[in-house]
Amino acid sequence: NAGVMQNPRHLVRRRGQEARLRCSPMKGHSHVYWYRQLPEEGLKFMVYLQKENIIDESGMPKERFSAEFPKEGPSILRIQQVVRGDSAAYFCASGSGLAGLKRDDVDEQYFGPGTRLTVT
Amino acid sequence: GESVGLHLPTLSVQEGDNSIINCAYSNSASDYFIWYKQESGKGPQFIIDIRSNMDKRQGQRVTVLLNKTVKHLSLQIAATQPGDSAVYFCAENSGGSNYKLTFGKGTLLTVNP
Numbered sequence: 001n002a003g004v005m006q007n008p009r010h011l012v013r014r015r016g017q018e019a020r021l022r023c024s025p026m027k028g029h030s031h032v033y034w035y036r037q038l039p040e041e042g043l044k045f046m047v048y049l050q051k052e053n054i055i056d057e058s059g060m061p062k063e064r065f066s067a068e069f070p071k072e073g074p075s076i077l078r079i080q081q082v083v084r085g086d087s088a089a090y091f092c093a094s095g096s097g098l099a100g101l102k103r104d105d106v107d108e109q110y111f112g113p114g115t116r117l118t119v120t
Numbered sequence: 121g122e123s124v125g126l127h128l129p130t131l132s133v134q135e136g137d138n139s140i141i142n143c144a145y146s147n148s149a150s151d152y153f154i155w156y157k158q159e160s161g162k163g164p165q166f167i168i169d170i171r172s173n174m175d176k177r178q179g180q181r182v183t184v185l186l187n188k189t190v191k192h193l194s195l196q197i198a199a200t201q202p203g204d205s206a207v208y209f210c211a212e213n214s215g216g217s218n219y220k221l222t223f224g225k226g227t228l229l230t231v232n233p
Contacts, residue, residue, distance in 0.1 A: 004163070033219065042209050042223030043164065056220070091163050095219070106152050107219045111163030 004094050004112035005074075012118045019079040019086070021115045025094030031055075032075040033109055034067055037089040049075060050097065082119045089114045132230045139197040141227045143210035146191060152213040154221070155184060155195045159206045167195070167208075197229075205231045 005024040013019050025032050030051050035043040045059040049069040060067065064082075069075040079086055093109035133139050145153075151172040156164035170177045170184045170193075177184050183196040193210050207226040214222070 031219075035223075040225070042211075042225045043221075044223070045220055048219055056217070093163075106213050108166070109219070109221070111156075111165070113161070113163050 004092060004110050006090075006092055006112040006115050008115060009113060010116050010118070012120060013082045014120055015083055016081050019082050019117055019119075021077040021079075021090050021092075021117070022074040023077070023092035023094075023112060024074040025092075026110055029094035029096050029110075031095040031097040031107065032069050033093045033095065034075075034077050035091045035093065037091060037114070039088075043091060046077075079117075082117075084119045087117055087119045089116045091115075129225070130228045130230070132232060133200050135200060135202060135231055135233050137200055139195075139200045139204070139229055139231075141195045141197075141208050141229065143193040143195075143224050144191060145193065145210075145212050145224075147212065147214050147222075148188075148191065150212040150214045153184070153186065153193050154211045154213075155182075155193075156209045156211060156223075157204075157206045158209060158226070164209060200229075200231050202231045202233055205229055 004026055007022050011019055023032055032049050034046040036046055037043045047060050047067045048056040049067060051069055052071050064080045066078045091111050091114045093111045095107040095109050154169040155167040157167050158164045168179045168182050168184050170186050175186055181198045185194045197204055207228050209223050209226045211221040211223045
């Protein structure tokens with residue numbers, strides 16, 4: 001049973017290019033969370049998605065960033081016209097969305113290995 | 121702004137010693153806390169959690185202590201091993217949602233053989 005998969009693991013983009021980060025949740029999970037981690041910082045919540053639905057994008061920058069989780073295929077975090085400040089590690093986590101059955105209403109999140117984006 | 125932070129950014133211990141990693145939080149509404157371990161080049165891995173109606177919870181070689189009076193959380197690792205070397209994060213859920221986690225900045229634990 002494969003865990004959460006992310007690709008690519010490392011991505012280098014020049015300023016102004018587009019970055020696409022992919023996340024495949026664990027088998028049986030239909031919820032995906034994206035986080036960003038700057039060097040020597042904790043993870044910051046970006047967006048929470050279900051299949052074909054954005055639940056909460058309160059942590060997403062208003063411009064250049066978008067996320068989707070189509071009915072088929074992985075979730076994609078898209079960053080347009082990247083700038084150096086976008087350099088970070090981007091992690092996705094998946095969950096069953098069945099909060100309340102295991103840990104008192106908080107959905108357990110399983111993290112992928114991350115994609116390290118470097119903007120040159 | 122940041123509501124969860126750590127007292128010590130780095131901690132170095134000898135193999136076999138006990139480790140204590142501390143975390144302070146500022147949101148008194150937080151009712152669920154998690155400790156994660158992040159090894160170099162990997163994603164965070166769940167270690168142990170605790171709800172606010174508890175003061176202490178034990179796992180295998182790990183214990184989490186919660187002091188709500190001073191809004192302080194600690195992770196104790198018994199008989200620390202080289203494989204415990206990693207960055208440790210505390211995270212909180214404030215109860216406003218059942219999914220949104222706020223992470224602290226992390227403590228780097230180095231175990232010397």
